[in-house]
Amino acid sequence: xxxxxxxxxxxxxxxxxxxxxxxxxxxxxxxxxxxxxxxxxxxxxxxxxxxxxxxxxxxxxxxxxxxxxxxxxxxxxxxxxxxxxxxxxxxxxxxxxxxxxxxxxxxxxxxxxxxxxxxxxxxxxxxxxxxxxxxxxxxxxxxxxxxxxxxxxxxxxxxxxxxxxxxxxxxxxxxxxxxxxxxxxxxxxxxxxxxxxxxxxxxxxxxxxxxxxxxxxxxxxxxxxxxxxxxxxxxxxxxxxxxxxxxxxxxxxxxxxxxxx
Ligand SMILES: C[S@@+](CC[C@H](N)C(=O)[O-])C[C@H]1O[C@@H](n2cnc3c(N)ncnc32)[C@H](O)[C@@H]1O
Numbered sequence: 305x306x307x308x309x310x311x312x313x314x315x316x317x318x319x320x321x322x323x324x325x326x327x328x329x330x331x332x333x334x335x336x337x338x339x340x341x342x343x344x345x346x347x348x349x350x351x352x353x354x355x356x357x358x359x360x361x362x363x364x365x366x367x368x369x370x371x372x373x374x375x376x377x378x379x380x381x382x383x384x385x386x387x388x389x390x391x392x393x394x395x396x397x398x399x400x401x402x403x404x405x406x407x408x409x410x411x412x413x414x415x416x417x418x419x420x421x422x423x424x425x426x427x428x429x430x431x432x433x434x435x436x437x438x439x440x441x442x443x444x445x446x447x448x449x450x451x452x453x454x455x456x457x458x459x460x461x462x463x464x465x466x467x468x469x470x471x472x473x474x475x476x477x478x479x480x481x482x483x484x485x486x487x488x489x490x491x492x493x494x495x496x497x498x499x500x501x502x503x504x505x506x507x508x509x510x511x512x513x514x515x516x517x518x519x520x521x522x523x524x525x526x527x528x529x530x531x532x533x534x535x536x537x538x539x540x541x542x543x544x545x546x547x548x549x550x551x552x553x554x555x556x557x558x559x560x561x562x563x564x565x
Pocket of ligand 1: 319320321322346347348349350351352353354371372373374390391392393414415416417421
């Protein structure tokens with residue numbers, strides 16, 4: 305059991321509401337920030353118990369911010385804990401937040417959990433995360449709950465929206481002019497999907513290079529030596545296949561039997 309889970313289990317103070325499997329995820333991604341001079345923002349503060357948990361876990365140098373739509377949440381402010389009142393789906397409010405709080409090391413979205421809220425928050429605040437910071441969105445299972453705007457593979461759900469991050473993470477390798485690297489590709493090092501949680505770890509990420517080192521040890525398998533017309537036929541077949549595959553790839557046609565044409 306890690307320190308966060310231990311704190312949660314022993315908590316008799318302000319209410320904290322978390323799923324039990326979240327603590328491993330938090331500790332895995334957050335532990336390197338402990339004891340450091342960090343800025344943490346949690347969207348959705350409720351009774352303020354989770355903000356106190358973060359304060360305890362990260363230590364006295366951490367500046368903890370909470371956002372909640374409920375103005376009464378302001379009451380849980382204390383030393384190093386500041387509450388901002390507003391809605392996470394209000395773009396203008398979030399733009400003001402960026403002027404009010406310093407760049408963020410860790411953002412936890414535990415607010416209203418609707419598709420719009422999760423997407424707008426990402427779109428407005430992701431560029432306010434520091435270059436080596438972390439964006440964590442939790443309770444993403446609402447993407448499968450209709451009352452939150454979800455549904456399996458429903459266009460516009462936060463999970464469907466986030467699947468584009470996978471493409472963008474790999475965009476340096478695109479052969480299509482319509483799909484190129486962007487600031488997400490250049491600033492994100494990895495995506496971590498868990499049950500209900502997506503963690504985006506930032507790190508300046510230039511175009512990767514590929515190389516080989518060492519000595520060749522394995523010889524190529526012998527191929528039947530084709531000659532004359534058979535060789536020409538094989539070369540032509542290979543060329544046609546490659547060209548067809550490029551056309552199919554360009555139009556994103558489905559693969560045949562999992563293989564290229
Ligand atoms: C799940 S609770 C937060 C729990 C808290 N983080 C904890 O771990 O104990 C969700 C909170 O999000 C707030 N909320 C709901 N809709 C919101 C919105 N549009 N913008 C900001 N906060 C919102 C609610 O008022 C509520 O306090």
